[in-house]
Amino acid sequence: MKLNTYRETNDLTLVNIQNEIIKLKKELVILNIKKKTKQQVKPNNIKKTKHFISQMLTLEQIKIKYNQ
Template sequence: MNTEEEIYKLKKELVILKINKATKQKFESHKIKKIQHQISQINQINNNKKSQNGQ
């Protein structure tokens, strides 16, 4: 699975969790922060790869 697909999947799950939170349905609050962290890690790795290829 490439990084774009992984980010898409994580963002989709994040939206679902935020909808559940807004509608006061049952959700796991710790997952929101965990998913945001995973997305930022993937983006940071991608940015590092791009900057290294440009040098």
């Protein structure tokens, strides 16, 4: 999983950010299901996904604040 740079994420529109958040949350659910069913999952992937979700949520709030 490659983390995007600030420049790449800052160019996203609000709709794209919301779609990315949904996609990441689905991925996190799948990773947690794999973890609970004792499938091989790297804990680092879960951590990175949570971190990226929080970055996207922060970016979403910034865009909403400055667009209003």
